[in-house]
Amino acid sequence: MVAGLERSGSPVLLELLIRVLYRERGSHFLEAEVLLALQRTLTRQVCGETKQQQLIEAAYKCGATNQGLLISARLSLASKLLPLLLKSCSKPALHRFFVDNVTAMVDAVAAKIRHGSESELTSKIVALSCLEVLYSCCLKDDVTGKQSSVNAAFCRSRGIVDVVGNELTKEITKHANSAKKEVVRRDVEFADLWRQLRCAAYRLVVAVVSCTQTESQFYDVFVFQERPEKGEFLWNNLVDEKAVYTFPLEREVLFQKSRHVVGVTEGQVPSPSFSGRMAGSLRGSSLAQEASQYSLSASGLPVSRLKVMDLEDDALNGHECMASVCAVLCRMADLGIIPQTADEVAGLLPPKWLTFLTNAIVGNHTTRNALCFICRVVVNSAEVLRVHSRHLVPALLNVLAGDKLGSELDAFVIDVAVTVLMWASDWSLENRKTVGNDRDLQGFSELLAQRCGHERREVLKNNLELLRAWVETWRERLRFPADVVLEQLEQCSLDSKDHHAVLLFGIFVSNNLVEFGQSHASTARFLDKLMLLLPRALADFKVAVLEVLSLCCHQMEQPVGRLQGLGFLELLAHGDEKMQTVLLEICTKLVGAATEEDWGAILPVVCQLQGHTSGPCRKLVYDVCMRLYAKYRSKTSAAGLAKQSKHVLLVGLGDPEDSLRLSVANFWSQETQLPLKARERLVALLAGMHSPEIEDHFLSSVTFLLLELASRSPDYGRKLFPRPLSDCRFVDYAVTGSWRQRHAAMTPLFAETLSWSQSQSSTTTSQSTTTSATTDPGPMLRATQAELQFTPTQRGTSGAAATTAGSFNWLTQSTLESNLSGAERRRSLSILSFAPVQEEVLLGASQTSQKSKELGFLRRRFLRDEDKVRLQHIKREVRRKELRGEQERERRARREAEVTLYRSYRLGDLPDIEIPHSALVAPLQALAQHDQQVAQVLLTSIVKTVVKDGADLPELCRNFILVCWGLEAPCGCSGKGFSCKWPPELGLYKSLGDYDTVRATLSCSEDVDAKAKEALQKEAQGDYSGARDAYRNLVSSGSIWDDAVLQCCRLLGEWTELQREVDSRLARSAGNKWDRLWDGGYSEEHYLPLYVKSRVKTALELGSGEDQFLESIRQWLEDPARKRLLEAECVEELVLLFLLQKDMGKADYYVRCFAEQFLEEWSGLSVLTPALLEGKLESLMVLSDLAEYVKHHTRRASALEHKMDG
Incomplete structure (x- = not known):
């Protein structure tokens, strides 16, 4: 039927479809699809203007006349089908329909309804709905004025000769306005139908006024006016009083x-193009069905x-x-x-x-x-x-x-309250003090306090947030509802998890609405009970308890002892990030209360947190060490504390976070820590601030602290050339430093140039106020980028920089905003806050908008179904994870691409010579912080300058040499210590196979024995036999030659000779010869591995005769300590030993140990030592052969065993 109607556009089919669709009460489940089909029917080419008018006429007759349809069906026609047809047809068809039927519609609206006439009420509603569409879809000139065809048709039917143009509108407005006030109290049976009539009349009035009028008085009278004293009600007539x-x-x-x-x-x-784009964007979406109607x-x-x-x-x-x-x-x-x-x-x-x-x-x-x-x-x-x-x-x-x-x-009350809060957020404090009634404000706050409880945690939290926002907004006019809060507190049970009354009390306390006197006794009792809860508290509650103790620890007696009794140090060492941050805050407040003995136990734990991954934790560690170093640096009894604090602060000079590194550097730049003169500061830096742990950033830190003195000089901002070239014409060159724009101006290629035309997209030029450029400026400079070993640059202001604590950066002459990698720690999730709320200031437009947006979140709705709630939380967490990932990518991109200018650039006929000293010093130091070679060159230049300016600097030279050689003795000591240092150095280079360095060292060392040089020369040439004989003559002069003799025997493969050499050395000691190898010292380290290797190799050559030694090895393996040493040093020999004894099980075990040892040692090697890599690869071949041999014998033994079983 629907398909036939869509193809033919038959009014008969439409009437039949209406009777089928609305033959039952309620909506048909296919109603939406039928309405869409009707809309498509009217927009098809087969359905012209005549067909459209016929279809509308058919639908209108079904609704306006009683043709066997139910009242509910006719009402559905009036509210859904008829408006759809009228809004979907063409404009000529719409006008022709109303020209033919407008008089009948007006007559239906003006007709007096008899008591109990349900059909007449429905017909009137249908007419009102059609007229509403007329004034909705037509322009003002189409319904009013002498050119209006609809108004003309109405005037002809009424016999009006002198047409003004507003006859139809006046008639409709009069009857509709009367209908929306009409109340028939005796017709109780059809009360809802009368209400629907008034609603239809009111909608028609709204449509008429909005279409034809633009003055306020018409909206006042027809849309909003009601006169209760005359019994004329508006809103009561529109809303069903019995509805719930x-x-x-x-x-x-x-x-x-x-x-x-x-x-x-x-x-x-x-524009039509916008409508087309909107329709295209909705295609295929859930709104397409509704919008297409x-x-x-x-x-x-x-x-x-x-x-x-x-x-x-x-x-x-x-x-x-x-x-x-x-x-x-x-x-x-x-x-x-x-x-x-x-x-x-x-x-x-x-x-x-x-x-x-x-x-x-x-x-x-x-x-x-x-x-x-x-x-x-x-x-x-x-x-x-x-x-x-x-x-x-x-x-x-x-x-x-x-x-x-x-x-x-409920949700409605919350919506109204949030609306009030959003409006009040725009007002000033004076307006909030005058608008409204104090009694109403106090009354609703008490209602919120009474009804905010809920069994569901999310709803409870939202209610509490609403109460907090309400109290914060109107706190100047509220008082503490003691009775309500006390009643809620009395209802709390210790066995229940619902403690929202405590949070209620916290809200009023945080807003300074609770007045109570200070009592040290009550505070002490409260802290005692709180500290008793600390060992049993878990997770966030323990953090909350520690936060309270952090705020009140200065009021406690003997705070350190009491906290240590509660496991303070254990929590500080092994707690999570939140807990450690709070504990470090407590440490910063205990600097004045704790004694030297107390810090002797606390400071080592604090120093261990210097390598913490969290930036806020490291910041607090540095704060503690700064305070302790400033307090105890001059006390002899606390030298250990000052030394530990100093070490942490020195390492902090290389902290990965810019803000923390700058804060520590500013601490050292203070006059109380380092002198303010370059010579004295250089001496102090070389004497007291060098440490092996800070070797990687020592150069950049020293240059930073030295050049910081330059920023204090009046000449720092002075121009290099005081006489500028006044005849030159310059144009300021502004580089767009946005990190989001990766353009050519950020490429650090100073040798290249860029034409003016190519730079228009990324740079802007500003004409000087006194001069202007008349020619092509020519080539331009380029800024630098962070990822290519250059520090970001920013235009700096001239003038001397005053030393300030904190994060002031003398390079940029500005304060560096802290941007720690880890997010700043938030307080606990509890609404309770002990810090008073600050007085509000007048907010800007963006801040007001943000506050309104935050208040809008209070209008939340919650899902009842737990599965749906869980699914919603999953989706929200996925979105949050994606957002965090996007923010992390953006932060990484910003760190790599952000550009800051240290100086300004200009274009002109000649080079710009108005360069301040700061434009040279700041970029050099910024580059030195990221490149150690530059830092080395810069420090060398500074030291040369200081030495050149000073006539006699013995202290400087002394400290400089101490730093270079790492010696604690003064420079005037004997050179004997140096002569005993080169043999270990030679042994190190020999183990690396670097004999070139060995020969170079021997040639440069004048105090080396000639025999030693000869022996080392022979070993370097590969003459191990001659080297062995030469080393034997030097054994008495040092242990290094003893090792050299044994190593030569090993390289020659003279295992019997190696065994005799070790036996001769062990014979000098008393006791069992083999037990002397386990002396826990020199013999165990130098002789044992080689001796075991020689005995195992001898046993392999002879095939027997070593049973007694092999039995000793078995006994050694029963001792756990000796077994560990043998498995670490002689695992290859153990494999060969058990293969010799046909013990395949243990041989296979030690083959696996051999493989694990190889992998572990291989992972620790570097490509920078190719000799060690090649030597280790040689042992890999041995390991492979042993594994194959053991595997072959294991398979063979299994096969033989299988045959014997068969």
């Missing part, structure tokens, strides 16, 4: 909005005249007139009846329509449902009505405090 509206916070489905198209004229007409692009009707309202999908917003009232308020704003800004209404009396609205809200004549309707209109139109918020807020406060919207804290 509920607004639960917990919903069965997700929060949705429904789209309502109403008969109110839009303010502006968008009102698509008038094919018919030529003015789409822009249909006002679209998106309202929350609830029962009250689904009211017949809700969308119309909200839309007419928007129309009034478009016309300028409602101003755009609050300044336009400041000091003026409220308009009449607003007076009618507020009187209806506060009036006792308004029923509860009508009051809910009006409040919902205000909430939906909050942005439009914001300019009149000073007049609406008192009325809404009266409703909230009077408990007129219900006895529960």
Whole structure:
């Protein structure tokens, strides 16, 4: 049937379809599809203007006359099908339909209804709905004026000769306005039908006024006016008094909005291209079905005249007139009846329509449902009505405090309260003190305190946040509701998890509404109980307890001892990040209270946290060490504390975070730490600030601290050349330093140039106020980029920089904002805060918008189904994870590409010579911080300059040499210590196979024995036999030659000779010869591995004769300590030993140990030592052969065993 109607456009099929579709009460499940099919039918080419008019006529007759349809069916025609057909047809067809039927419609509207005539009521509703579409879809000239065909047809039917143009509009307005006031109390049976009639009449009045009028008085009288003293009610007539509206916070489905198209004229007409793009974007979406019902692009009707309202999908917003009232308020704003800004209404009396609205809200004549309707209109139109918020807020406060919207804290009450808060956030503090009634404000705050409890945690948290926002907004006019909070506290049970009363109390305490005296005794008792709870507290609650102790630790007696008894040090060493941050804050406050003995136990634990991954934790560690070093540096008894603190602060000079590194450097730059003269500071840096742990950043730190003195000089901002070239014409060259733009101006290629035409996209030029460029400026400079070993640059201001603590950077002459990699730690999730709320200042537009957005989050809805809630949380967490990933990528990209200029650039005929000294010093130091070679060159230049300027600097030279050689003795000591240092150095290079360095060292060492040089020369040439003989003559002069003899025997493969050499050395000691190898010292380290290797090799050559030694090895393996040493040093020999004894099980075990040892040693090698890599690869071949041998014998033994079993 639907397909046939779509192809033929037959009115008979349409009438039959209507009878089938609406033969039952309620909506048919295919109603939406049928409506879409009807819309497609009217837009097809087969359906011309005549066909469209015939279809509309057929549908209108079904609804307007009693042709066997149910009343519910005729009402559905009036509200759904007829408006759809009228809005979808072409403009000529629409005009022709109303020309033929407008008189009948007006007569139906003007007809007196008999008592109990249900059919006449329905016919009147149908006529009102059709006329509403007429004034919705037609322009003013189409319905009024002498050229209006519809008005002319009406005048002809009435016999009016002198046509003015507004006859139809006046007649319709008179009857519709009368109908919306008509109440027949004796017709109780059809009370709801009468209400629907009044709603249809009101919508028609709204459509007529919005289409034809632009003055405020018409909206005042026809749309908002009601006169209760005469019994003329508006809102009570529109809303069903018997309906029960509920607004639960917990919903069965997700929060949705429904789209309502109403008969109110839009303010502006968008372009057809925009409408086409909008339709294309909705194609395939969930809104396509709804939006397509009102698509008038094919018919030529003015789409822009249909006002679209998106309202929350609830029962009250689904009211017949809700969308119309909200839309007419928007129309009034478009016309300028409602101003755009609050300044336009400041000091003026409220308009009449607003007076009618507020009187209806506060009036006792308004029923509860009508009051809910009006409040919902205000909430939906909050942005439009914001300019009149000073007049609406008192009325809404009266409703909230009077408990007129219900006895529960439901979604509707929260929406109204949030609307009030959003409006109040725009006001100044003076306005918030004068608008509204204090009694109403206090009353609603008490209601919130009474009803905020909820069994669901999310809802409870939202209610508490609402109460906190309410109290923070109006705290100047509120008082502490002691009775309510006390009642809530009494209802709390220690066995229950619901402790929201405590949070209530915390809200009022944090806003300074609770007045109580200071009592040290009560504070001490409270802290005692709190400290008893600390060992049993878990997770966030333990952090919250520590936060309280951090705020009150200065009031405690012997705080360190009491905290240590509660496991303070264990928590500090092994707690999570939040806990460690709070504990470090406590440490910063204990600097004055703790003794030297106390810090002797605490400081080592604090110093261990210097390598913490969290930036805030490291910042607190540095704060503690700064305070301790400043306190104990001059005390001899606390030298250990000062030394530990100093070490941490020295390492902090190389902290990965710029802000922390700068803070530590500024600490050392203070006059109390380092002298303010370059010579004395250099001496102090070389004498007391060098340490092996800071070797990687020592050069850059020293240059930073030295050149910081230059920023204090008056010459730092002075120009290099005081006489500029006044005849040159210069143009400022501004580089766009946005990190989001990766353009050519950021490429650090100083040798290349860029033409003026190529730089237009990334640079802008500004003409000088005194001179202008008349020729092509030519080539330009380029800035540098962070990822290519250059520090970001920023234009710096000239002038001397005063040393300030904290994060002042003398390079840029500005304060560096802290941007730690880890997010700043938040306080615990509890609303309770012991810090008082600060007084608010006047907020800017962006801050106000952000605050309103945060308040809007309080209008949350919650899902009742746990599965749906879980799914919603999963989706939210996925979005958060994606957002965090995007922020991390953006942060990384910003760090790599952010550009800052240290100096400004200009273009001109000649080079710019107006360069300050700071433009040379700051970039050099910034580059030195990222390149150690540059730092070395820079420090060398500074030291040479200081030495050159000083006539006699023995202290400087002494400290400089101490740093270079790492010696604690003075420079005047004997050179004997040096002569005993080169043999270990030679042994190190020999183990690396670097004999070139060995020969070079021997040639440069004058105090080396000639025999030693000869022996080392022979070993370097590969003459191990001659080297062995030469080393034997040097054994008595040092242990290094003893090792050299044994190593030569090993390299020659003379295992028997190696065994004799070790036996001869062991014979000098008493006791068992083999037990002497385990002396725990020299013999165990030098002789044991080689001796075991030699005995195993001898046993392999002879095949027997080593049974006694092999038995000793078995005994050694039973000792765990000796077994570990043998497995670490002689694992290859153990494999060969057990293979010799045919013990394949143990041989296989030690082969696996051999493989693990090889992998571990291989992972620790570097490509910078190729000799060690090659030597290790040689052992890999041995390992492979042993593994294959053991595997072969294992398979062979298994095969033999299998045959014997068979």
